[in-house]
Amino acid sequence: MDAIILQILNGLDKGSAYALIALGLTLIFGTLGVVNFAHGALFVIGAFCAVTLNRIFSISFETTDPTKVDFLGNPATIKTTYLEHWFGAGPAAWMTDWSVPLAILMAIPVMLLVGVIMERGLIKHFYKRPHADQILVTFGLAIVLQEIIKFFYGANPIQTAPPDVFIGTMDLGVWLGFEANAIAYPYWRMVYFLFSTVIIGGVFAFLQFTTFGMVVRAGMADRETVGLLGIDIDKRFTITFAIAATVAGLAGVMYTPITPPTYDIGVELLVLSFVVVVVGGMGSLPGAVLAGFLLGIVESFASMNEVKNILPGIDQIIVYLMAIIVILVRPRGLMGRKGVMED
Amino acid sequence: MGILEVKGVNKRFGGLQALGDVNLSVQEQTVHAIIGPNGAGKSTLLNCLVGKLIPDTGSVMFDGQSVLGRTPYEINQMGISRVFQTPEIFGDLTVMENMMIPCFAKRDGSFSMTAFAAVRNQKDIIEHAMHALEDMNMADKRHMHSASLSRGDKRRLEIGMCLAQEPRLLLLDEPTAGMARADTNNTIDLLKQIRDTRDITIAIIEHDMHVVFSLAERITVLAQGTPLVEETPENIKGHPKVREAYLGEAQV
Amino acid sequence: MSKSILTRRNVLQTGAAAGAGLALPTILTAGSHSGYTNAPTGSTVTLGFNVPQTGAYADEGADELRAYMLAVEHLNGEGDGGMLSTFSSKTLEGNGILGKKVEYVTGDTQTKSDAARASAKSMIEKDGAVMITGGSSSGVAIAVQGLCQEAGVIFMAGLTHSNDTTGKDKKANGFRHFFNGYMSAAALAPVLQARYGSDRNAYHLTADYTWGWTQEESIAAATEAMGWNTVNKVRTPLKATDFSSYIAPVLNSGADILVLNHYGGNMVNSLTNAVQFGLRDKVVNNKNFEIIVPLYSRLMAKGAGANVKGIFGSTNWHWSLQDEGSKAFVKSFGTKYGFPPSQAAHTVYCQTLLYADACNRAGTFNPCGVGEALEGFEFDGLGNGKTLYRADDHQCFKDVLVVKGKENPTSEFDLLEIVEVTPMEQVKYAPDHPMFAGGDLGACNPGA
């Protein structure tokens, strides 16, 4: 039982990352009608915002300490961060410690900008082109973005720790009547789950309660009509794209302490998030969220030894299997409307 | 016994009764129009005839055989050709190639593995297609990219493609919708010519009364998914039920 | 026609007199030539450095490339000479190899066996490389080793840790300086026993591919031999990034040791996740829960950050070693690039020197001659103490380092501390050991 609860928690945690990516993907697809294969790269850009802020905080000047030696036997250089120099040791330590949450503040403008540039500079020109062209050009963009990141940050994973207070685990089991430490779950993973629920809730509230959101929803339901209403579609498309980019980016920022980011995780996540979108139903926002969590949980269960002993290797293919079954049995996905993208 | 017999067809979409107990009999070698106000179920009925939709109950017989449960291409091979509201042609192909495809369908059936024959050696097909183009007065346009044709020419091409299959029943779905008056009149003339020169049955769904009264020999009026009357054009004009259904529409 | 591979350079050599000066074309068939593949003709010799430049191991590949360029400098008599002065064999005098200046070409393995072979082939066929070296994974090493055997050039393996490279898949033209899974296990086991006792329950998480399997087998065998119980062996997909669903079952499995048979990004992620789940703070069976990473790499340890602290593993070499050879190498590498070399850099540097020295001693670049010179060669001064290139399987036997993540690193490079240098005798095994059985070295192939 405790094993199952743990896997559900893991599934929710993975699922929240999937859901956030799929949410943006669906938003873009539903409003702009564009299949964005570069969406995984946006997650990676977000993740590297956190890495970058961490690096910025550790920019330092060097002084020589003649009493110590470095690995070559030369007098050691002591690095002092400008942060420490300017703000003093205490605040500097606090800021470095909280660099991941602080990176959100940096990621929001960065991601908005990236989104606007991407949409205005590239995607815009592909609204009228076939879906295959959209897939291909964004696929190309994904390669380019990931290679740029690799050029600056290398190929190895880069560790960014969560704030100290979130290191360690929380004993959830005792609340549920299990013995101590039977169900211990890392704090940061719970933070991530809460964070993503807040973001998901925020996006839905935004769409539900603002005029802008209303237009977006109307556009997702019937693009032609909204086009006829004389609303400045172009501007709204840009903003929608930027919001979707930001959601993916924030998902990336907060994910860095869970698994250290590498330049190429976007590709893996992209395939996954497309599966999520398809399972949820093309163009359905609640579907994307639901499918994200569902897929996370299914994936977690498939990695359990009890399951793997019966079906060896099932954890390697479960995601694809889900996609195949859903597309064949129910092509509109869990919550999609009939006829979307079916030609 | 008509060539097309629709009996007791019902179709519901969720809570909406799109078609309610539709009975319809189209006699061989007549022009039969199905009219009705918007939302009367004309398109749903048409889709039930060509295999796109399957009615909940009832039967649709073509020449004594049921069409229900058959796919569109099977129904086409039985002898029903459909002309769409907006012309559906192969935009990436030339006019000639467009015309050759129904000729192949007529000769080879729904599938044939002809990967090693050369199209240019199919003399019978080329001849057939050229005839069909000449019938439509389009032979001189055969090298044009069909996407670059005018709206009226696209319509002609589509009708020509349907006729090239020598169907027994030609279904037309609002063939003049969205057309300028001149184009509409041309299309009417074309259809008249087809009616008068070929052994063919035509069922036409139309909104434009001008078209209907120029062509049809029988008219079925559909309202709220149910046939109101089936009559000759003369008798339809003053029919009270029709007036009621079309209240406010000036043409009647 | 002969079935041998023939490339441009050696043909030019024989054809030069007949063909070069004449306007008439000369036709040469492979049969008209004898010798060996890519015999250098002019005043230079070309080596092929085949390292991952793209993909997950690109950083290790870059470090290997740095070491190769350093080795070439030293062989050609530039720079400070590095380990040339500490190497026990004294044939290298900074005048190239056999008096020929060393040149090199580079290729990208992409850490894919197909791509690695294609790139090696291009270096052999087009650039006339007489030796191929490099690689950062066992799959690639085995694939390229097979190619070099067929093509008739020497392969000096880079970072490859699978038992199979000098076991089931060993080849006469291939040589490995790096240690392997068995040696890691043999070196680690006594240390682990001393620290953690002999009554332990180990849980293995293993990357689901060739290297992972052989390492899991080696470690499980060695730890079981000292009394440990293996609770479970779980395979994880190679592409996994979030290991939470594999870590969570460990919590209540009754295990008190977690062995991570992971390398690269897998290792960083699984270790990070394991620490996240509080495994290191757990007490199971009244013992502190411990994590072991059998194969350590400093470059990767950096990615895992503070999570490596206190965790045991093994490594082929580490820059903090204080023997003369290591010091000389660290000095020249550090001076040139500004940071200390990785174990991958060290191993490829040594391989290049060893190859050059073997050529000098054999008096030829012929792979059969070079192979003979390397087989059974004993040397010292390259950083791992007295080392033997065993003739039976072309595996180097040398001291293995048992390391643990440093608790208080003094710099960003100071991540591992050496716990013990396990002597060569302790990690040695018979050539026909079951874990290495089934292979056949075959005869050396000189190619054309």
Add this chain to the structure above:
Amino acid sequence: MLGLEKKDFTLLLIVTVMVIFAPFVLNPFPEGTAMAQMFNAGYPDLMQRFAIFGILVIGFNILFGLTGYLSFGHAAFLGAGSYAAVWMFKLLGYDIIPAILLSIAVSGLFSLAVGYVSLRRSGIYFSILTLALAQMMFNMAYSVLGNPSSSYNLTNGETGLQVYNSDPQVLLSATDPNFPHLFGLSMRSETHLLVGNWDFTLNAGYYLSGLFLLLAFYISIRIFRSPFGLMLRAVKSNQQRLNYTGLNTRPYTLMAFVISGMYAGLAGGLLACMDPLAGAERMHWTASGEIVIMSILGGIGTLIGPILGAGFNEYFKNILSKINDSILHEWLSFLPDGFEDIMVTLIHPFVGKGWHLTLGLLFMMVIIFLPGGLVEGGQRIGKLFRRKKADTPSDETPVE
């Protein structure tokens, strides 16, 4: 001739001449020069790749170019073909005929199964289905089906399937070369032609691949010009109209899928003949993406495009990945010192380990500005020269 109209026959003739003289054309620089080092491409491995990937992309073009169905899992059939061929080498011996026959058959069967399932959907659903099925095949090949210690080691996992001396090879006779061969002619045997300082390599494996390329190209022309090909183009243009014209699209698309799968199988088999090792990575979905890239670079739906695209991609991949800083310095040594360093720094990100970036950018440029690929580029240039000539349309539509 050969059942082709004049224009197509000319095209076939041009390709034939290209195949025959590639070893010369691709080695324009004399041996030993810096230019030769970098730009000469006339060595067996690369030329074999030109031909083999040409076959692969020609096949892909029959599916994607004609029907518009974008498969993101085509590399799986290449891999299946390679595995089949290596298994033939292991079981029977190094004769390539059974290997190639089996690789075509196996890929044909795989593509029949995959096509049957995925062609139930179209558009992006089709793409995702093919991607998912291919990734499942890749994952199984990479790990579960490749464990040497298990009883079902079909693929030898990460290392790749290869021939061991202990393999049965029941048909191997003592006189056979210890390498894939055709009636005793090793795929590796070569003849060198020395002219002045030039050295041209004529390699058996390349010419065999070239022969298959010509055959593949010829078949593809026949398919393009056949009623079947016309139907496939009609599928791309308007599937609805085709259905309502009495044609069943499913068997057409499925046949196209299987044909292109068999092309991929042939390519996979040939790859194994040139180098008898089959690695799982050639099945990964990014490898499928590369096939898509090649066909777009060349020009989708054109006859010659696939050959150009495959050649272009393989050539630049090979050249770009091998340029390192020392070579850059050598090239730019004519520049003033400081300027040389700046140029090297500027070019550095795009070569060597940055070759992915360059190809990615190039690919984007082509999609944005030249949707018809190299063929469209060629046509645009051609138009500039032919402006004055009156356009006389021929009786058949040009598909190039």
